[in-house]
Amino acid sequence: MKRTEIRQLYRETPADGAVVTVCGWARTVRDSKNIGFIELSDGGCFKPLQIVFEAAKLDNYREIAKAGVGTSLQVTGRVVLTPGAKQPFEVNADEIRVLGVCGPEYPLQKKRHTVEFLRTMPHLRPRTNTFAAAFRVRSVAAYAIHKFFQENGFVYAHTPLITGSDCEGAGEMFRVTTLDLDNVPRTEDGTVDFSQDFFGRSTNLTVSGQLEAEAMATAFGKVYTFGPTFRAENSNTPRHAAEFWMIEPEIAFADLADDMDLAEAMVKSVIAYVLEQCPAELAFFNQFFDKGLLERLNALVNSEFVRVSYTEAVELLKAHNDQFQYKVDWGTDLQTEHERYLTEQIYKKPVFVTDYPKEIKSFYMRLNDDGKTVAAADMLVPGVGELIGGSQREERLDVLEARMAELGLGKEDYEWYLDLRRFGSVEHAGFGLGFERLIMYLTGIPNIRDVIPFPRTAGGF
Amino acid sequence: MKRTEIRQLYRETPADGAVVTVCGWARTVRDSKNIGFIELSDGGCFKPLQIVFEAAKLDNYREIAKAGVGTSLQVTGRVVLTPGAKQPFEVNADEIRVLGVCGPEYPLQKKRHTVEFLRTMPHLRPRTNTFAAAFRVRSVAAYAIHKFFQENGFVYAHTPLITGSDCEGAGEMFRVTTLDLDNVPRTEDGTVDFSQDFFGRSTNLTVSGQLEAEAMATAFGKVYTFGPTFRAENSNTPRHAAEFWMIEPEIAFADLADDMDLAEAMVKSVIAYVLEQCPAELAFFNQFFDKGLLERLNALVNSEFVRVSYTEAVELLKAHNDQFQYKVDWGTDLQTEHERYLTEQIYKKPVFVTDYPKEIKSFYMRLNDDGKTVAAADMLVPGVGELIGGSQREERLDVLEARMAELGLGKEDYEWYLDLRRFGSVEHAGFGLGFERLIMYLTGIPNIRDVIPFPRTAGGF
Numbered sequence: 001m002k003r004t005e006i007r008q009l010y011r012e013t014p015a016d017g018a019v020v021t022v023c024g025w026a027r028t029v030r031d032s033k034n035i036g037f038i039e040l041s042d043g044g045c046f047k048p049l050q051i052v053f054e055a056a057k058l059d060n061y062r063e064i065a066k067a068g069v070g071t072s073l074q075v076t077g078r079v080v081l082t083p084g085a086k087q088p089f090e091v092n093a094d095e096i097r098v099l100g101v102c103g104p105e106y107p108l109q110k111k112r113h114t115v116e117f118l119r120t121m122p123h124l125r126p127r128t129n130t131f132a133a134a135f136r137v138r139s140v141a142a143y144a145i146h147k148f149f150q151e152n153g154f155v156y157a158h159t160p161l162i163t164g165s166d167c168e169g170a171g172e173m174f175r176v177t178t179l180d181l182d183n184v185p186r187t188e189d190g191t192v193d194f195s196q197d198f199f200g201r202s203t204n205l206t207v208s209g210q211l212e213a214e215a216m217a218t219a220f221g222k223v224y225t226f227g228p229t230f231r232a233e234n235s236n237t238p239r240h241a242a243e244f245w246m247i248e249p250e251i252a253f254a255d256l257a258d259d260m261d262l263a264e265a266m267v268k269s270v271i272a273y274v275l276e277q278c279p280a281e282l283a284f285f286n287q288f289f290d291k292g293l294l295e296r297l298n299a300l301v302n303s304e305f306v307r308v309s310y311t312e313a314v315e316l317l318k319a320h321n322d323q324f325q326y327k328v329d330w331g332t333d334l335q336t337e338h339e340r341y342l343t344e345q346i347y348k349k350p351v352f353v354t355d356y357p358k359e360i361k362s363f364y365m366r367l368n369d370d371g372k373t374v375a376a377a378d379m380l381v382p383g384v385g386e387l388i389g390g391s392q393r394e395e396r397l398d399v400l401e402a403r404m405a406e407l408g409l410g411k412e413d414y415e416w417y418l419d420l421r422r423f424g425s426v427e428h429a430g431f432g433l434g435f436e437r438l439i440m441y442l443t444g445i446p447n448i449r450d451v452i453p454f455p456r457t458a459g460g461f
Numbered sequence: 462m463k464r465t466e467i468r469q470l471y472r473e474t475p476a477d478g479a480v481v482t483v484c485g486w487a488r489t490v491r492d493s494k495n496i497g498f499i500e501l502s503d504g505g506c507f508k509p510l511q512i513v514f515e516a517a518k519l520d521n522y523r524e525i526a527k528a529g530v531g532t533s534l535q536v537t538g539r540v541v542l543t544p545g546a547k548q549p550f551e552v553n554a555d556e557i558r559v560l561g562v563c564g565p566e567y568p569l570q571k572k573r574h575t576v577e578f579l580r581t582m583p584h585l586r587p588r589t590n591t592f593a594a595a596f597r598v599r600s601v602a603a604y605a606i607h608k609f610f611q612e613n614g615f616v617y618a619h620t621p622l623i624t625g626s627d628c629e630g631a632g633e634m635f636r637v638t639t640l641d642l643d644n645v646p647r648t649e650d651g652t653v654d655f656s657q658d659f660f661g662r663s664t665n666l667t668v669s670g671q672l673e674a675e676a677m678a679t680a681f682g683k684v685y686t687f688g689p690t691f692r693a694e695n696s697n698t699p700r701h702a703a704e705f706w707m708i709e710p711e712i713a714f715a716d717l718a719d720d721m722d723l724a725e726a727m728v729k730s731v732i733a734y735v736l737e738q739c740p741a742e743l744a745f746f747n748q749f750f751d752k753g754l755l756e757r758l759n760a761l762v763n764s765e766f767v768r769v770s771y772t773e774a775v776e777l778l779k780a781h782n783d784q785f786q787y788k789v790d791w792g793t794d795l796q797t798e799h800e801r802y803l804t805e806q807i808y809k810k811p812v813f814v815t816d817y818p819k820e821i822k823s824f825y826m827r828l829n830d831d832g833k834t835v836a837a838a839d840m841l842v843p844g845v846g847e848l849i850g851g852s853q854r855e856e857r858l859d860v861l862e863a864r865m866a867e868l869g870l871g872k873e874d875y876e877w878y879l880d881l882r883r884f885g886s887v888e889h890a891g892f893g894l895g896f897e898r899l900i901m902y903l904t905g906i907p908n909i910r911d912v913i914p915f916p917r918t919a920g921g922f
Contacts, residue, residue: 023714043682072885100886125678140618156600160915219587221504253484424533425561454621
């Protein structure tokens, strides 16, 4: 089917009188006795195209005038430049063909719907402005991430989804199985016989690709993952999903400062790219979701991020303990209220907090010389709090083994991970960025269910 | 840590005498009494860097000379241009620091290992030439796919991994559950009580994102997925994995011819990009895995693909039935032997076979006017057979419902899918490309286990 895409028309304003054929769905249809107007969208760009149709020219004028919102149409007509009007040009129809009807039972009529109502129809909601904008920003941001890493010499590493291990040594996981739940096989001593499961062992959905990314980094030097991860946490909150996408870069011959440099450069690059590619979408969110959005995004791109140690941050925050629900003291984990206070009130820009007490961080983080803190760095941004969590990894075999023993982690599950410290070990570091949290930050949308096309959350689907 | 990446040196040949600091792993160490040579790789490019070190200049000459393969090193030295030698320049070391030792127990000593042996150590094998090249090609090809679609106005759609439905109406699936297998909850009538499972229902890992991609295409016009899919098939073959990545574009206002145009343009674009970005890797595969590789890839980029109907292809193949293990006749599915005969012997170039009997294809494919065939198109390429399977989708509500009834598919599971035909239905089409099959085609590697960093196959992991 020969059609001109509407985004092409907007990109290369056509000549007055040019004949075009466009296809799309009617967003609105208005008509008086002899003339009518259609806002037509083909989904390729945020802005619809105005179609003018006249009774004098169309045999099927009444059919078109009565077409419901959502009807799919093919329109052939002439471009009419309209300087001074709201849109730079419109198309005056010579022929309109109805491709697919859409009746009054269509749930997305012109009136405004709540996001809660729209969540009940994930297959239709991308046809609305809010979700069209959200999922386009999602797509462009995903590409910006690949572009940044590929142009900087990183290898994209596909880490496994089905796994036998648990990166964090904690976290609730989904089991993956082909065993018959109606008749679970047992061993002689009565336990579940996982040797009969698909992989001959007990398997889960991954909670992080980091450990595998570390293995890849000791081969390629610089790698990143970008794939789905899973948490079977029963947290029915606006910020938790059971299935979400993570970006986990890992760099060799690098310490915590290099890691922060990378995180800052990546976030700035991705946000700048989305600002450049999605002006209409971001303007929409700035108007309807978050009046400070554009100012905040532009400020971030142009700011130099602060770096402050956890110990220093705690001192600063303690002076404001009267304002917090949870009081801050050295050794406690920072809550979102503290993170936001630091980045919004104290520094008024993005902040890396570094060198946390080892007790509140993961086993693989590099122990600092003080013996009390680890080389971790969380990136906090205004409006959200933590956007990124990273660390330098413990590359010293003896220190890592001692830490694992302290925490009671079974060495046998991590032999391969320890091999990376046995054979040409190097300083290395990395971080994790929750992709959905980035999209919430980029759009001002407050609920994670509204930045994922088909969300999977504790509430079910 | 300030280091110069080796790929940067090769990209912008440095000045003679320039002082650089490089880091990497020793691939080989050779020495005589007073002078030694190291092939150093930092993983950022295929080609290592030659380091020359001399007893007269290094206090730790003996230590370095004895360093095992795999040792990580930091080298500071001067660039020496070597016109006429195998490499354009080398680095003469002023200082070498051992970062991480690597002893004789390191499994990847200089001698050649079989891929079967290397499969037993997925965390180390990317350090070998074969796997370094395979996974870099994988990374570059993934980026080429995103680049192609994004530059052509497609929206990247993240379709869900955890799902309650089965796209193909067949196929063995992995169950996803948080139920306690040791004590499976039961309803009053004794069946498994899935209302107590995490999502309050029975859930699986997806076998395809196509149906959700169709929903997204009716909003954005042009979309693509690129994510993991799963099959719990007990096929222990070189071509089957339980976890693999798929690319599934879906285009609205498009028929089967548009779909083939898209598939052909995409494959050519991706292969051309990999040829351009990975010359060293492809030369390696051409030398060691498949002598005809480069010729085959270049031929594909420059050929015009053939389009032939299934009915015509069967007529052509029947004339050669004496050469086939499975005899061809109208109504039978084409086997790999037939597909390869068509593309390698008859046409000697890539071929789309179109319009298959409806009985051997999926329920969602558009019924042709003959009532017997559907608008499907498989892309066959020399050396592999089927690379892509695509179709125009049935957009007519009544025809689709009749076909589903014929096959006994429960309407209640597909109400949302039928909605796409109720509300502004449009002609649309799409295809699926198995990413691993593309990488096998691009590298000549014959086993799917060797193009996935951490493969998950019926044989376990």
